[in-house]
Amino acid sequence: MFIGGTETTSRAIEFALAHMIDKPDILKKAQQELDLIVGESNIVEESNIKDLPYLHAIMKEVIRLHPSLPLLFPHSPSESCVIGGYTVPKDKPDILKKAQQELDLIVGESNIVEESNIKDLPYLHAIMKEVLRLHPSLPLLFPHSPSESCVIGGYTVPKERFLGHKSDYNESEFIYFPFGSGRRICPGTMMAERVFMYLLSSLVHSFDWRSGEGEKIKLSEKFQTVLRKKEPLMAIPTPRLCRSFMYE
Numbered sequence: 001m002f003i004g005g006t007e008t009t010s011r012a013i014e015f016a017l018a019h020m021i022d023k024p025d026i027l028k029k030a031q032q033e034l035d036l037i038v039g040e041s042n043i044v045e046e047s048n049i050k051d052l053p054y055l056h057a058i059m060k061e062v063i064r065l066h067p068s069l070p071l072l073f074p075h076s077p078s079e080s081c082v083i084g085g086y087t088v089p090k091d092k093p094d095i096l097k098k099a100q101q102e103l104d105l106i107v108g109e110s111n112i113v114e115e116s117n118i119k120d121l122p123y124l125h126a127i128m129k130e131v132l133r134l135h136p137s138l139p140l141l142f143p144h145s146p147s148e149s150c151v152i153g154g155y156t157v158p159k160e161r162f163l164g165h166k167s168d169y170n171e172s173e174f175i176y177f178p179f180g181s182g183r184r185i186c187p188g189t190m191m192a193e194r195v196f197m198y199l200l201s202s203l204v205h206s207f208d209w210r211s212g213e214g215e216k217i218k219l220s221e222k223f224q225t226v227l228r229k230k231e232p233l234m235a236i237p238t239p240r241l242c243r244s245f246m247y248e
């Protein structure tokens with residue numbers, strides 16, 4: 001609960017800020033929305049959050065791209081049972097454990113995964129193929145946000161795909177499940193989204209952000225208990241609100 005309640009959300013906010021610094025036009029658009037809704041002589045209040053659709057779309061896109069728990073939690077039934085025609089045996093070998101054994105063998109416990117390891121991970125490839133077979137609409141999840149709307153595998157992927165996206169955790173839709181799905185969905189979802197929105201909005205409304213002189217923002221990931229940025233974000237804030245007492 002402690003890790004779930006803190007690391008997940010703070011790591012996601014770090015990714016969001018990094019993406020926005022990397023794409024200043026997106027940062028500017030989010031600030032325009034905040035200036036319109038919150039104004040330049042107020043600070044963000046929790047009640048503003050529901051009126052920030054652009055920032056909401058950014059949150060979803062970032063949590064989709066960098067899900068804090070990419071493999072979800074492993075579940076196995078205490079008694080054998082049949083679900084949707086499939087028999088799920090009791091104490092079924094844990095998929096996550098098997099995947100981790102493969103990674104320990106190929107990558108080792110004192111290294112992190114490198115791109116060159118990917119071709120040597122047959123078990124993880126098999127999982128991905130099975131997931132794609134079961135959920136053919138999943139390719140939607142993999143292309144990163146396109147710079148222009150495009151059609152992939154017959155699906156139109158809009159440029160800002162979560163803008164105006166209403167149905168969030170609909171199991172039949174299955175296009176967005178960084179919080180898991182169904183009865184075991186993350187119980188902290190609502191809190192995570194509120195904290196994320198409140199903190200990111202406050203940071204972006206109160207400050208302009210840029211990377212250090214000559215430094216390029218890096219967005220690569222490191223897989224630990226919670227997914228994080230490989231290199232911590234180094235960013236320089238500049239106050240952008242007119243009244244200095246708002247920073248006290």
Ligand code: HEM
Binds near residue numbers: 001074178180188189
């Ligand atoms: C960006 C933020 C977060 C993400 C992406 C996230 C994601 C997840 C995922 C994928 C699961 C596993 C679901 C499954 O078993 O299928 C989970 C479980 C859980 N999360 Fe979160 N989480 C976040 C924030 C939080 C927060 C803020 C809290 C608490 C305040 C929290 C508490 C929990 C707990 C207690 C579980 C275990 C539930 C169970 O086993 O039934 N999470 N979370």
